[in-house]
Amino acid sequence: MKMYQVDAFTTELFKGNPAAVIVLEDWLEDGLMQNIALENNLSETAFVKFIDSDNYAIRWFTPTKEVDFCGHATLASSFVLFNQFDTGKTIHFHVKDLGIFVVNQDADGKIRMNFPVRRAEPVAEYPEALRQALSKPFKQVYLNAQGYIVEYESVQDVLDEMPDFELLKQLNGKRTAITAQNTYLDVAITSQDTQYDCISRYFAPSNGINEDPVTGSIHTGIAPLWAEKLGKNELVAYQASARGGVLYCALQDQERIEISGYGKLYMQAEIYL
Secondary structure, rough: OOOEEEOOOOOOOOOEEEEEEEEEEOOHHHHHHHHHHHHHHEEEEEEEEEOOOOEEEEEEEOOOEOOOOOOOHHHHHHHHHHHHHHOOEEEEEEHHHHEEEEEEEOOOEEEEEEEEEOEEEOOOOOOHHHHHHHOEEEEEEEEEOEEEEEOOHHHHHHHHHOOOHHHHHHHOEEEEEEEOOOOOOOOOOOOEEEEOOOEEEEEHHOOOEEEOOOOOHHHHHHHHHHHHOOOOEEEEEEEEOOOOOEEEEOOOOOEEEEEOOOOEEEEEOOOOO
């Protein structure tokens, strides 16, 4: 059984977020897929089931559980299908509970993924464990279907944060993102004259991932939040993990968002079962 590993949301090896991708004619048994994900020990392993050359079902597993949505492993899967398989110019991923994700690839290799917006709403009450787990001052806490999004006062605080992962595990499975607007007053993080609109980090210890390198799914909540604050529908976001990655975010309407990025093939492997 062939497996691919792709670094997502980057053009460089050893940057972005690595994901494993396995393309199947039929689903494997759930326990076997979980064991493969555990063996890979990546933040996500994607299993993609062929329907036809334009349509695929997709599922995502962390080392400890199946998750309902993963952006970077969707990008990695799209990269594999566009570059290693005889697929069409547009891919339709069929996702349980979330409908169809439409994905296209530009001539320069950028992969554009159309996702549902998972809007974050401000919350006045949140678990004390969240406050205790974060050491830096923050302005506001938001919550969406995926987890808490915490707005920080400064980019430097986002970069310097060292959360207590044991306390974050107490949030009933909710994950945690921290984010701040990028301004030259705090820290100037630029790349090829591009100033990022927001800087974020993402923690999911309850899913076996202390810090996720680059997270497409949480930006379906982060990007609309900053789009409203900054008065713009297109943003360039940087996720400031040790590996780092760039996400190009464009609000399509109130319900859909396009999140785009690049991928880099790291490995092709053979699994012996």
